[in-house]
Amino acid sequence: MTVRRAFVFVLFAVWVALLATTPFSGDNYTVRIAIQIAMYSALALSWNMIGGFTGYPSFATAAFFGLGCYIGALSQIAGAPTVVAWIVATAGVALFAAALGLIILRLKGHYFAIGSIAIVEVLRLVISSWSGLTGGGDGLNVPFLRGGPEFVSQLVLGVMLLIMVIAFAVTVWVDRGRLGFGLKCINQNEDAADMVGIDVTRYKIAAFVLSAFLCGTVGAVYASWVGYIDPTDSFSIVFTVKVAVMTILGGAGTVLGPVVGAAVFVVLEEYFWANFLAWNRAILGAIIVFLIFFLPGGILRLDYRHLWSQAKARHGRIGMAGGE
Amino acid sequence: MSTVLEVSDLSKSFGGIRAVNGVSFSLDEGEIVGLIGPNGAGKTTLVNLITGVHRVSSGRIVFQGEDVTRQRPFQAARRGLARTFQIVQPFPAMSVVENVGAGALFGGSATSKREAMALAREELAFVGLDALADAPAASLTLPNRKRLELAKSLAMRPKVLLLDEVNAGLNTAEIDNALALIRAIAARGVTIVIIEHLMKVVLSITSRILVLHHGELIAEGEPHAVVADEKVIEAYLGAKFAARYRAEAQNG
Numbered sequence: 001m002t003v004r005r006a007f008v009f010v011l012f013a014v015w016v017a018l019l020a021t022t023p024f025s026g027d028n029y030t031v032r033i034a035i036q037i038a039m040y041s042a043l044a045l046s047w048n049m050i051g052g053f054t055g056y057p058s059f060a061t062a063a064f065f066g067l068g069c070y071i072g073a074l075s076q077i078a079g080a081p082t083v084v085a086w087i088v089a090t091a092g093v094a095l096f097a098a099a100l101g102l103i104i105l106r107l108k109g110h111y112f113a114i115g116s117i118a119i120v121e122v123l124r125l126v127i128s129s130w131s132g133l134t135g136g137g138d139g140l141n142v143p144f145l146r147g148g149p150e151f152v153s154q155l156v157l158g159v160m161l162l163i164m165v166i167a168f169a170v171t172v173w174v175d176r177g178r179l180g181f182g183l184k185c186i187n188q189n190e191d192a193a194d195m196v197g198i199d200v201t202r203y204k205i206a207a208f209v210l211s212a213f214l215c216g217t218v219g220a221v222y223a224s225w226v227g228y229i230d231p232t233d234s235f236s237i238v239f240t241v242k243v244a245v246m247t248i249l250g251g252a253g254t255v256l257g258p259v260v261g262a263a264v265f266v267v268l269e270e271y272f273w274a275n276f277l278a279w280n281r282a283i284l285g286a287i288i289v290f291l292i293f294f295l296p297g298g299i300l301r302l303d304y305r306h307l308w309s310q311a312k313a314r315h316g317r318i319g320m321a322g323g324e
Numbered sequence: 325m326s327t328v329l330e331v332s333d334l335s336k337s338f339g340g341i342r343a344v345n346g347v348s349f350s351l352d353e354g355e356i357v358g359l360i361g362p363n364g365a366g367k368t369t370l371v372n373l374i375t376g377v378h379r380v381s382s383g384r385i386v387f388q389g390e391d392v393t394r395q396r397p398f399q400a401a402r403r404g405l406a407r408t409f410q411i412v413q414p415f416p417a418m419s420v421v422e423n424v425g426a427g428a429l430f431g432g433s434a435t436s437k438r439e440a441m442a443l444a445r446e447e448l449a450f451v452g453l454d455a456l457a458d459a460p461a462a463s464l465t466l467p468n469r470k471r472l473e474l475a476k477s478l479a480m481r482p483k484v485l486l487l488d489e490v491n492a493g494l495n496t497a498e499i500d501n502a503l504a505l506i507r508a509i510a511a512r513g514v515t516i517v518i519i520e521h522l523m524k525v526v527l528s529i530t531s532r533i534l535v536l537h538h539g540e541l542i543a544e545g546e547p548h549a550v551v552a553d554e555k556v557i558e559a560y561l562g563a564k565f566a567a568r569y570r571a572e573a574q575n576g
């Protein structure tokens with residue numbers, strides 16, 4: 001058990017280090033991919049809190065991300081220093097998630113999923129219509145990060161990696177502790193969880209807030225990076241689906257799954273984007289179908305030991321008994 | 325003996341149906357009480373009211389001197405009011421010991437996961453499931469699932485344990501085992517309410533019986549007196565049972 005845990009940490013540390021060195025080893029394009037991987041890893045790790053551990057199929061990621069974009073951008077426009085704007089966005093999104101959670105977490109299953117989609121749409125409409133503050137459909141120019149383009153992308157990579165590491169640390173903490181245990185109980189049988197002494201409402205809200213706050217940070221940093229945001233890109237349903245698919249692809253409810261899923265997905269997407277531009281959406285659909293039919297537990301939930309022993313058996317040897 | 329739970333004038337309506345209607349009774353510390361009545365009499369509903377699953381329509385529930393009428397299920401569990409389900413409710417993908425550990429950690433006294441798992445293993449040994457501690461809960465047979473429910477409830481260190489048909493679906497030998505287990509639980513000082521359709525079981529284990537019919541408490545008292553009660557025979561036991569029971573009583 002401890003060996004496996006240490007292995008997970010080492011693997012994650014090596015991966016982060018690898019991403020962090022892309023500015024020295026690769027071109028701008030590679031750095032951009034590294035930023036995307038770090039960003040989506042943080043988002044997928046966040047989604048894992050509510051969608052993976054707790055089993056609530058949330059599509060609210062885009063709502064938190066988009067809100068983070070706008071709170072960050074507006075704070076900066078109002079004169080807040082960049083880092084302060086990012087922190088304000090994080091706190092604002094966390095508060096929003098807590099308030100929203102009180103209402104929406106009463107819904108279950110499909111109803112919750114639909115409710116969370118509605119949140120994304122409502123926020124998009126509000127931001128689009130409130131043109132006095134948000135620039136409406138024309139979008140908003142965000143003050144650029146200072147420094148040359150290379151410095152900026154290194155800075156963004158560093159910040160996104162930091163957020164990814166925080167998201168991972170939070171995940172490990174939740175997974176090991178009382179909160180994660182309670183969430184896994186809720187996932188499997190909410191009534192029984194209640195009956196066993198778990199304050200289900202509080203636990204679910206905690207999970208929802210944990211699934212949200214770093215999305216806010218990511219959104220604000222993203223806005224500073226790209227320098228321009230608009231309602232359609234910030235509150236996008238496809239974006240929200242992508243994050244969920246990444247997590248499920250890697251293994252929802254596992255610690256490393258979201259990281260694996262985000263990396264695999266971003267690399268695949270880049271490859272297909274470069275080679276089959278028109279087919280991009282179709283490929284997202286194909287991955288979803290593949291997941292549902294062949295990989296319901298995700299890459300990390302494949303029973304490798306079983307596959308291994310099958311392979312060994314095929315070679316005429318008898319698998320050894322005994323486990324860990 | 326001191327009163328541990330007091331229910332007064334408790335009612336619950338579902339739409340037009342009065343599932344529980346003006347029920348009052350109290351439980352003394354350490355006793356085993358039977359709750360009987362025909363299907364749909366309101367037994368499960370009464371348990372659901374006491375443990376906060378359903379909101380009370382009217383009436384009052386006092387547990388250890390504290391008004392708990394409006395409590396939620398998780399609060400009932402933490403206070404020491406545990407129950408088992410008529411239809412067992414495990415966390416299917418977790419191991420047996422994790423299921424019980426959840427009870428110890430959230431409803432009981434354990435302060436860490438490690439301590440919870442240690443307590444869980446003790447309770448599993450108590451109910452005789454220690455050999456299957458690391459098996460997935462979904463893989464258990466029905467009698468073992470019922471044991472798991474018991475272990476999970478016990479891990480919460482309850483003062484009162486409400487058992488909703490823990491013996492349903494078990495064969496004679498399994499019922500004997502279950503009864504021995506319930507007696508052992510009572511010996512730990514836990515007050516037990518047992519909902520049960522098999523009168524042999526009820527009579528062999530309880531010191532007092534409550535009879536529900538159409539949501540109302542129609543009789544209450546010492547088992548042999550209740551079984552001879554005309555109202556109870558008419559509503560639930562039937563004339564055949566009464567005759568057989570009288571004959572058996574005469575033959576010793």
Ligand SMILES: Nc1ncnc2c1ncn2[C@@H]1O[C@H](COP(=O)(O)OP(=O)(O)OP(=O)(O)O)[C@@H](O)[C@H]1O
Binds near residue numbers: 343366367369370
């Ligand atoms: N959640 C509910 N909603 C509506 N009606 C309910 C609900 N729960 C129970 N009832 C009704 O309340 C009445 C009492 O049901 P309850 O399950 O308490 O009976 P019971 O004595 O436990 O019966 P059994 O021996 O079959 O388990 C029944 O008429 C039932 O249909």
Ligand SMILES: [Mg+2]
Binds near residue numbers: 368369
């Ligand atoms: Mg019932």
